[in-house]
Amino acid sequence: MAVESRYGSGSFGLSDRANRIRIYQTLVVVGLLGTIELLPRLGLVEPTTLIPLTEMLSEIVSLTVSGELTPHIIQTFSAIFAAFALGIATGIPTGVLLWRYDSLKDILDPYLLTYYAIPVFAFYPLLIAIFGLNILPIITIAWLFSVVIIITNTASGLKEIPDIYPEVGRNLNLSSAQMFRHIYLPAATPYVFTGLKLGFIYALIGTVASEFILAENGLGWLISFSYDSFDVQTMYASMLFVILVSLVVNVALIVIERRLYQRART
Amino acid sequence: LDDLEQRLTGDGGFGDDGTFTGDATVTHWPDLMYNAPYHVALENGYFEEEGIEIDFVGSEGGGTTVRNVVDGGLPFGEVATPAAINAYLAGTPIVVVAGATRTVDEINWVAPTGSEIESIEDLEGGTMGFTSAGSVTETTAALVSSNVDEIDPESVEFQEMGGVGEGVTAVEDGAIDAAANMDPIYSDQQEEEETWQVVFWAGDYVDRFQQTSIIVDPDVVEEYPDAVETYLDARAQGIESLREDPEAAAEVFSDGAEGFSTEVMRDAIENVDPDEYYTTGEFDVEGLQNVEEAMYATDLLDEDEDIPWDEIFDQSFLDEDDHIDFEEI
Amino acid sequence: MLELHNLSKTYGLNDSSVSTVNAVDGIDLMVEEGEFVSIIGPTGCGKSTLFELIGALIDPTEGEVRIEDDPVTEPDERIGMVFQDTSTFPWLSVIENVEFGLKMNGVPKTERRDRAREMIDLVGLSGFEEASPTELSGGMNQRVAIARTLVMNPDIILMDEPFGALDEQTRLILGEELLRIWRETGATILFVTHSINEAVHLSDRIAVMSARPGRFKEIVENPLPRPRTDDILGRDEYNDIVNRLWDELRAESKKGLQQKMEEEAQEYGAPEGA
Amino acid sequence: MLELHNLSKTYGLNDSSVSTVNAVDGIDLMVEEGEFVSIIGPTGCGKSTLFELIGALIDPTEGEVRIEDDPVTEPDERIGMVFQDTSTFPWLSVIENVEFGLKMNGVPKTERRDRAREMIDLVGLSGFEEASPTELSGGMNQRVAIARTLVMNPDIILMDEPFGALDEQTRLILGEELLRIWRETGATILFVTHSINEAVHLSDRIAVMSARPGRFKEIVENPLPRPRTDDILGRDEYNDIVNRLWDELRAESKKGLQQKMEEEAQEYGAPEGA
Amino acid sequence: MSTKSQTPLLDDRQIVRLGRIAVPIVILVLWQLGAEVYGQFALVTPAETLETAVDGFQDGWMVEDLLVTLTTLVIAYIIAVVSGIWVGIMLGLNRFWQEVFEPAILGTYSIPKITLFPIFLLIFGLGMDSMIAFGWFHGVFPVLILTMSAMATIDDTHMNVAQSLGLSQWQRFKEVIVPSILAGLVIGLRLGFSLTFLGIIIGEMFAARAGLGHSLMLYMETVQVDRMLAIITVLVLVASVINAVFYIIETRLRRRAGSSGDVAAM
Numbered sequence A: 001m002a003v004e005s006r007y008g009s010g011s012f013g014l015s016d017r018a019n020r021i022r023i024y025q026t027l028v029v030v031g032l033l034g035t036i037e038l039l040p041r042l043g044l045v046e047p048t049t050l051i052p053l054t055e056m057l058s059e060i061v062s063l064t065v066s067g068e069l070t071p072h073i074i075q076t077f078s079a080i081f082a083a084f085a086l087g088i089a090t091g092i093p094t095g096v097l098l099w100r101y102d103s104l105k106d107i108l109d110p111y112l113l114t115y116y117a118i119p120v121f122a123f124y125p126l127l128i129a130i131f132g133l134n135i136l137p138i139i140t141i142a143w144l145f146s147v148v149i150i151i152t153n154t155a156s157g158l159k160e161i162p163d164i165y166p167e168v169g170r171n172l173n174l175s176s177a178q179m180f181r182h183i184y185l186p187a188a189t190p191y192v193f194t195g196l197k198l199g200f201i202y203a204l205i206g207t208v209a210s211e212f213i214l215a216e217n218g219l220g221w222l223i224s225f226s227y228d229s230f231d232v233q234t235m236y237a238s239m240l241f242v243i244l245v246s247l248v249v250n251v252a253l254i255v256i257e258r259r260l261y262q263r264a265r266t
Numbered sequence B: 001l002d003d004l005e006q007r008l009t010g011d012g013g014f015g016d017d018g019t020f021t022g023d024a025t026v027t028h029w030p031d032l033m034y035n036a037p038y039h040v041a042l043e044n045g046y047f048e049e050e051g052i053e054i055d056f057v058g059s060e061g062g063g064t065t066v067r068n069v070v071d072g073g074l075p076f077g078e079v080a081t082p083a084a085i086n087a088y089l090a091g092t093p094i095v096v097v098a099g100a101t102r103t104v105d106e107i108n109w110v111a112p113t114g115s116e117i118e119s120i121e122d123l124e125g126g127t128m129g130f131t132s133a134g135s136v137t138e139t140t141a142a143l144v145s146s147n148v149d150e151i152d153p154e155s156v157e158f159q160e161m162g163g164v165g166e167g168v169t170a171v172e173d174g175a176i177d178a179a180a181n182m183d184p185i186y187s188d189q190q191e192e193e194e195t196w197q198v199v200f201w202a203g204d205y206v207d208r209f210q211q212t213s214i215i216v217d218p219d220v221v222e223e224y225p226d227a228v229e230t231y232l233d234a235r236a237q238g239i240e241s242l243r244e245d246p247e248a249a250a251e252v253f254s255d256g257a258e259g260f261s262t263e264v265m266r267d268a269i270e271n272v273d274p275d276e277y278y279t280t281g282e283f284d285v286e287g288l289q290n291v292e293e294a295m296y297a298t299d300l301l302d303e304d305e306d307i308p309w310d311e312i313f314d315q316s317f318l319d320e321d322d323h324i325d326f327e328e329i
Numbered sequence C, D: 001m002l003e004l005h006n007l008s009k010t011y012g013l014n015d016s017s018v019s020t021v022n023a024v025d026g027i028d029l030m031v032e033e034g035e036f037v038s039i040i041g042p043t044g045c046g047k048s049t050l051f052e053l054i055g056a057l058i059d060p061t062e063g064e065v066r067i068e069d070d071p072v073t074e075p076d077e078r079i080g081m082v083f084q085d086t087s088t089f090p091w092l093s094v095i096e097n098v099e100f101g102l103k104m105n106g107v108p109k110t111e112r113r114d115r116a117r118e119m120i121d122l123v124g125l126s127g128f129e130e131a132s133p134t135e136l137s138g139g140m141n142q143r144v145a146i147a148r149t150l151v152m153n154p155d156i157i158l159m160d161e162p163f164g165a166l167d168e169q170t171r172l173i174l175g176e177e178l179l180r181i182w183r184e185t186g187a188t189i190l191f192v193t194h195s196i197n198e199a200v201h202l203s204d205r206i207a208v209m210s211a212r213p214g215r216f217k218e219i220v221e222n223p224l225p226r227p228r229t230d231d232i233l234g235r236d237e238y239n240d241i242v243n244r245l246w247d248e249l250r251a252e253s254k255k256g257l258q259q260k261m262e263e264e265a266q267e268y269g270a271p272e273g274a
Numbered sequence E: 001m002s003t004k005s006q007t008p009l010l011d012d013r014q015i016v017r018l019g020r021i022a023v024p025i026v027i028l029v030l031w032q033l034g035a036e037v038y039g040q041f042a043l044v045t046p047a048e049t050l051e052t053a054v055d056g057f058q059d060g061w062m063v064e065d066l067l068v069t070l071t072t073l074v075i076a077y078i079i080a081v082v083s084g085i086w087v088g089i090m091l092g093l094n095r096f097w098q099e100v101f102e103p104a105i106l107g108t109y110s111i112p113k114i115t116l117f118p119i120f121l122l123i124f125g126l127g128m129d130s131m132i133a134f135g136w137f138h139g140v141f142p143v144l145i146l147t148m149s150a151m152a153t154i155d156d157t158h159m160n161v162a163q164s165l166g167l168s169q170w171q172r173f174k175e176v177i178v179p180s181i182l183a184g185l186v187i188g189l190r191l192g193f194s195l196t197f198l199g200i201i202i203g204e205m206f207a208a209r210a211g212l213g214h215s216l217m218l219y220m221e222t223v224q225v226d227r228m229l230a231i232i233t234v235l236v237l238v239a240s241v242i243n244a245v246f247y248i249i250e251t252r253l254r255r256r257a258g259s260s261g262d263v264a265a266m
């Protein structure tokens, strides 16, 4: 622990420090955005390489108004949410299994660890052969991307629960259902949530990335298609759109996560 | 221009009298039919004779190849004609200096051997798969359906499959009635056993189609016109050699390509008829007309948009006799 | 009345090929209603095991536990437990923690709120009802845990080193509060501690456990009168009983420490001369 | 001789507009060579801060530290420190931990091995040389930390609640060993503890610190003769001094606890009636 | 905690060992079945794949691509590791700047980075430079983030010990900081490797002149399923072997350092 964190609390006027941090953070962001705006404006880079930020934004607006973005947004987010829902439905039970059965976890551990080194995108043609050219192959890839992080976080989240909590439950003679609902579940929630957070981000990355390389529609495809067809405006607009969406989602998830951890911190 | 030299210093550079060292790209290098002349020219030393030391780098089809030429700093590329036009219209600095292939004779639609779908008539009310949006199989399908008399094209459903492999798997499973295929993939799949029966060849309904053309960096056109000359020359020699001795060309092609045997390449070359398929540079009026029509049909061009042929195409590297009048298109 | 008859526990009997640990061996004890009994003993002698047996969290290898002559075979609501480690649920607020057991037993909301508030008051935490345990110090958390146990109105409370993690002064202050609460509720308390002072300060009787296997080496009556104010510290009876307990414990503690070092040495792989 | 002159520390002076904490205020002390001085005081009164000042880990706001009349302004090899928390390096074996300081000072391998072995022997850990600290109990880890300090041959050893995390019996046993080591090495020892018994058991003098800002409220001479065997516990002088220290400390402890609860309450956001 | 049967036929260790062997066998069996069901244009059998892979090494077509990819990987990874550790330590040493930059770093980490690939192409051109830059961009974040968070786990007391023993800056770095953060660092290095690898493969699949990802796309297009699977197999093998090495190092370190701080694995 760094010195501040040991004594980190309201009584040492952290709010002032927090303000300074916020000021610097703003400066960093403004500097970055300003650079993107000014480089093409001042003619320091070609307009075919980079367009000013404001143009990207107005392009986003016009793409949205004209409805051009809509089908891609629907496509991409259907895939993300479907994959994520599938990830939760399969990942959490599997995580619970791994937690209940130590040997199963020991068996799978090394495989789970190397899992993310596998280029799952390469299975796309196979998935098309299986499911046909529709949204399912993308959902499958995004699911493959997100499920394992959900599994491992669920398993380790449950494992992290201090023995003492179930013991309190046993002293109160709780039924197994009560035990799960009122002890294991809330105790593991913050850790499991971290898994879900990452799972969602991975589903997003998996979806956009496979659209980018392989698919024929979706936001990822729109970026790569407009790149290929020299439509730099649309390319930057859709890129910025994807980035903004993932940042917003990420911030929302982090805020929820912080809350949960604050409650669980012991 | 500094930029150009800088980009080229890594890979080589241009000399006087048309000699140069560098990379170029051909769409779908090294496997598909567009590539055969280059393999032959490389193998027979036509490039070397012209003082050209060249390496070809691969790229996927469509706009990607044009992108590769521009972002890859490549002086030359053979790319899909619609993609080149499209790129130019989007403001990309390229010049189309020559035609490359002018038919779609390597493309066909197949059904499993023994199935009831034996000819285009049988597709009435059926489903036909093409590979992907904007691909040559899509544009060809559109042209075929506008030329076909045997059936009502309105009754045929067109379905995007994602690729040749996905299409043929789907047609095997019976999910669609006919799948787009193309040489040498088709000949390869036919080699060991008669897997497919051809429902129709695209060439039977589309006579000419300027599939690919050669694009060049405008700076190169400006500064090193000789290099363009020698490059086109070497390629043309490759085509002539291929036409003269398809047998030998097949062997060279199979060596250069990845994973296709000499027999397969021989069949494939035979299927496309090299005299018709390849051009030694000249453009084809009907072929370009079809390109334009296909671009309207697939929404690559808006209704009210015209192609400024004169701006995009530069015939100055072709023989006077071969020049066409763009007004005719 | 709480009775322990020949209570014994050997760990690892069921796992074939794993060496067994005889943690608790033949414990007999009778505790009167409203009595405060402390248990002291060296580390690892089986104090927590004994409590888990009494609370029926684990099954005895031999012997039995009886309350008012009923054998206790599964967790019984007449017994409440306060654990050594922080055991408040961080995902609940203070008041939710305190009313947790009531809620699980289906007590209606308003009733349980009232009872919880009363207990929070009793342990001196009024005003902190809505706080999260994570915002409170260790001592305050233990008060919450005690309130959570008290609210169930147990006849018997087992407290396993509830102040173990706190410093001596805080312990003393909380101990005094515990005595007050004990008087007000009239519960029977069994109390594990490492601190002789604490045991003497609080209890009617003090059981000294031997090093493993844990047996009662001696049960000492505490002659000090109640209420015990600060001035007991100087009295001769105080010094006598402290010294007597020290004597009992010293040998066992050395033995316990020895056992522990040996176990560690074994685990580490038999160092030569330890 | 170690002298502290008007030693003071206020935290947070440099961070503009941040509220400051006056942790240690005007400490004066003279410690003779070979003396054993304990410091007791309520939580948060500045004991650790005082030690960090003496060890020159932090700079004083005012005042100075002198050894044999030299001002000490940066960590000095004549001063060795043993910290409250486990401070052994888990990535080194026991012997590597002990010889760490020697190695950093460029002592050749064989020499430092020999000296480390000797110290490991002195703290009773022979046989555990190659063990990893993670395999050892808290008490054993503290012995390693003590050996690591002793091997540097410091004239003055500052021990900040070295046995804080251990139970009372283990503390007693380690305390006895510490006395033996102290006799053998002849070092000057400054010792922070929460336990009055421990302080009385070990020291020549005992300084009682006030609640924050930490000042020396009183420095008590310990009249008990050495060697202090178990029977001192029963003696009147023992009881007298324990009681006297208790009296001194009680008020400060309550004040310290009050301070702490206020801080917590503030953090939580001003509960109404706590 | 574990649920042990009364009279086990096999002890846990044997079950785990057998289970670990069983996992790849199960995968192979499923693969074989899949090949039979989905036909030669979607999936070829493991045996055929192996044969093609062997041929790839004898014939050389695989070797060339593998060399290109590995060279890119090694260069990108080294740059990612060096820069990630350096920045991670610098920010880890200074709480203030860490807090200023943390949101930006975590935010960038969570966006689908592939969408930014066109920018790399626009800046670095189509070639190895782009692949290296993009691989670096993928891999540097986990290294940086885990180094930074490992820095926060350095025990203050350990730093105090170092100070009281009068260690120099360099000695403190070498003897205390490095060993303290090693466990987290190695996890960062592993994740960084996986992501650099993934980034390069994705990049090559999208646009490259050569490399395994590039050929993968080529063989996808020309329906050479055997070669496609051979490449996937080689990719998985390369990733697994390197990850296995990391796994072993991590297990060792964890054993050595006790169960000190399970740094959240992503």
Ligand SMILES: Nc1ncnc2c1ncn2[C@@H]1O[C@H](COP(=O)(O)OP(=O)(O)OP(=O)(O)O)[C@@H](O)[C@H]1O
Binding pocket: C011, C012, C021, C023, C041, C042, C043, C044, C045, C046, C047, C048, C049, C050, C212
């Ligand atoms: N579940 C278990 N399985 C096997 N052995 C156990 C188990 N629980 C405790 N033990 C062993 O039984 C002995 C007694 O443990 P117990 O926790 O009851 O001691 P304790 O007196 O409470 O110790 P402390 O004072 O350290 O809390 C110890 O040697 C311990 O290692």
Ligand SMILES: Nc1ncnc2c1ncn2[C@@H]1O[C@H](COP(=O)(O)OP(=O)(O)OP(=O)(O)O)[C@@H](O)[C@H]1O
Binding pocket: A003, A007, D011, D012, D021, D023, D041, D042, D043, D044, D045, D046, D047, D048, D049, D050, D212
């Ligand atoms: N680096 C720091 N910055 C600001 N305040 C600090 C810092 N270190 C300590 N303090 C504050 O100074 C006061 C004294 O702290 P110190 O750690 O010296 O107390 P202590 O007597 O050792 O307490 P304990 O008995 O709990 O170990 C406390 O109020 C603490 O919060």
Ligand SMILES: [Mg+2]
Binding pocket: C047, C048, C049, C084, C160
């Ligand atoms: Mg216990």
Ligand SMILES: [Mg+2]
Binding pocket: D047, D048, D049, D084, D160
């Ligand atoms: Mg302290």
